[in-house]
Amino acid sequence: MPTTRQVTLASRPQTVVVPENFAMQEAVTPDLGEGDVLVRHIYMSVDPYMRGLMGGGVAYAAGFEIGQPLFGRVIGEVAQSRNADYREGDFVYGMLDWADWSVAKGGESLRKVDSARAPLSYYLGTLGFPGLTAYVGMMLIGEPKPGETVFVSAASGAVGQVAGQLARIAGARVVGSAGSDEKVRFITGECGFHDGFNYRITPSVLEALRLHCSDGIDVDFENVGGETLDAVLAHANPFARIAVCGMISQYNLAEPYHLKHVNEVVSKRLNMRGFVVRDHAHLIEQFIDETAGHIADGTMAVAEDMMFGLENSPAAFIGMLAGENFGKRVIKVGDDPNWN
Ligand SMILES: NC(=O)c1ccc[n+]([C@@H]2O[C@H](COP(=O)([O-])OP(=O)(O)OC[C@H]3O[C@@H](n4cnc5c(N)ncnc54)[C@H](OP(=O)(O)O)[C@@H]3O)[C@@H](O)[C@H]2O)c1
Structure with a gap:
């Protein structure tokens, strides 16, 4: 069996994740059991x-x-199999170790992916759980209607770019925020958002929302939390829907931001609902079928941010949390026979 490198957790971060929280070790992959x-x-x-x-x-x-x-989401190739459902050369998706090789149980832990339909890496982004996250939050909770104003934060990222494009396809006016002018150009250009702003150079997110969402906000796809969510609460229209997907501005803080406008949830009768994508995992194949068509016919743009080498995965992760990534960050750790 092959020897593999593995990235392990060396220590728990206190606030910001640092390279010292990770270590690299070598291990021999275990012999295959039945299945x-x-x-x-x-x-x-x-x-x-x-x-x-x-x-x-x-x-x-x-x-x-x-x-x-x-461990996390991995796309790989079956090298040996003692499972009748998987053959050598099949491409698979699974929750596997940060490693060069691993042994997976078949069954529910793996799923085949079709390299003819899309680049393999897309199954970790737009055609994977980030894309499905966008679908659940936008289409099942946000339910954008033609003419409504939809706001998406972290809009150029893996989830945000899909969320905004789904709202645009549904006929809404879509406004996004992102952390650089280049990211804003991507969402308002290739992704077809109607407007956007760089929150890092905006003195006040609330002022930016007043300017760019002049009719208020009917649907918020919340990726960021903190000051951004507070501004959305202040600027939302009555009966707005807020799909609370994540709060990335809070994950590294020792002390969370305290919302000042939370009373608006009552006075404006806001429908604010959190969700977790794994509760909707059964929708993944149907979502891939629909979305692969959008990509193939040019209705949906994809931005992917690729880094190379397992040894760079801690830096890739730390950088993504800080906003270095432009699109879905993936790490290429092995040879892709379809790579061109
Ligand atoms: N509910 C679920 O099931 C579910 C599933 C997947 C993801 N999520 C959530 O969805 C959100 C986006 O995740 P993703 O996978 O698509 O990641 P991503 O957007 O591709 O990457 C993270 C982005 O967050 C932004 N960011 C980082 N710190 C920020 C801050 N302090 N203020 C504003 N923006 C900040 C950065 O973009 P900028 O340059 O634009 O700042 C960074 O590129 C996260 O909150 C995540 O937790 C939830």
Whole structure:
């Protein structure tokens, strides 16, 4: 069996994640039991929820164990199989270790992906759980109508770019915020948002919303929390829907931001609903079928931010949390036979 490198959790971050929180080790992949599959990893995803799994700070209950490999979404190729459902050469998606190789149980833990339909890495972004997250929050909770104003924060990111484009396809007027002028040009250009602003150079997010969403906000797709959510509450129209997807501005803080406009939820009868994508995992194949068509016919743009090498995965993760990524950040850790 092959020797593999694995990225492990060396320590829990206190607030901001630092390189010293990670370590690299070597291990021999175990022999395959009945039903097992040996996977050669090709692409790995780094996602904001992993900050919570690391523990420390204001993060949620820890999920990663000290001294053990981190794990997340991986696309790989089956190298050996003792499972009748998977053959050598199949491309698969699974929750696997941050590693070059791993042994997966078949069944629910793996899913085949079709390299003929889209680049393999897209199954970690627009055609993966970030895309499905956007679909659930925007279409099942936000329910944008033609003529309504929709606001999306972290709008150029993995989830945000899809959320905004779904609202645009539904006929709404879409406004996004992002952390650089280049990101704003991407959402208002290729993604077809109607307007956008760079929140990093805006003295006040509330003033920016008054300027760019002059008819108020009917649907908010909330990725950021903190001051951004507070401004949305202040500027939302009565009966607005707020799909609370995430609060990335809060994940590294020792002390969370305190909302000043939370009373508006009552006075404006806002419908504010949080959600977690894994509750909707059964929709993934249907979502891929619909969205692959949007990508193929040019209705939906995709921005992907690729880094290379397993050894760079801690830096890729730390950089994503800080907003270095332009689009869905993935790490290419192995050879992709379809790469061109
Ligand atoms: N509910 C669910 O099931 C679910 C599933 C997936 C993701 N999420 C949430 O969705 C959000 C986006 O995740 P993603 O995977 O699409 O990541 P992403 O947007 O591709 O990457 C994270 C982005 O967050 C932005 N950001 C970081 N710190 C910020 C701050 N202090 N203020 C404003 N923006 C900040 C940065 O973009 P800028 O340059 O624009 O600042 C960064 O590029 C996160 O909150 C995540 O937790 C929720």
